[in-house]
């Protein structure tokens with residue numbers, strides 16, 4: 001899967017557009033209640049290790065319970081510089097490609113993918129990587145917007161979504177296809193609607 005203009009490699013495009021968005025991102029994207037809900041679903045306990053993939057400006061960090069060790073990663077240094085405002089002991093920020101995590105297998109108890117599968121160039125690889133770094137029994141919280149599985153938008157809707165994708169974000173992906181395509185050992189434990197076409201999913205590494 002590829003998003004962005006064909007003149008640039010996908011990750012270069014992602015870094016470019018999120019560098020432009022970084023100073024404004026928190027004014028445009030809030031979702032406080034949704035972040036709280038998603039992190040509640042993870043039922044994190046003190047001493048557990050959490051990886052946030054594509055953490056952006058670190059807007060999830062205030063909702064992570066104390067005592068949880070956090071590695072917050074993102075492709076875009078400018079987004080991580082904003083995230084530094086939420087730094088505290090036990091939180092590490094690192095530039096990393098979510099499709100190729102520089103992390104060992106089974107290293108984390110929990111992972112977060114908030115609004116990343118909708119934009120990352122290859123969401124199938126990203127989900128596979130999230131599963132790889134989770135220990136067996138580890139949990140993954142996904143908060144994102146997806147097209148309903150099996151739906152086919154008409155040409156006009158597709159054109160509108162492609163334009164939106166170019167400027168800000170995408171809604172042209174289906175979670176069922178991403179999960180099936182990844183072949184990752186992840187089972188959906190919980191799936192609930194959130195605002196608009198967003199959903200909360202809790203997956204467990206089997």
Ligand SMILES: C[S@@+](CC[C@H](N)C(=O)[O-])C[C@H]1O[C@@H](n2cnc3c(N)ncnc32)[C@H](O)[C@@H]1O
Pocket residue numbers: 011014015018029053054055056057058059060073074075076079096097098099113114115116119120121169
């Ligand atoms: C819509 S923002 C979501 C940010 C954050 N998760 C949140 O909840 O606000 C998408 C983020 O994905 C990051 N991103 C895009 N491609 C990436 C990649 N290949 N690896 C890691 N992060 C990536 C962008 O830099 C951006 O911070």
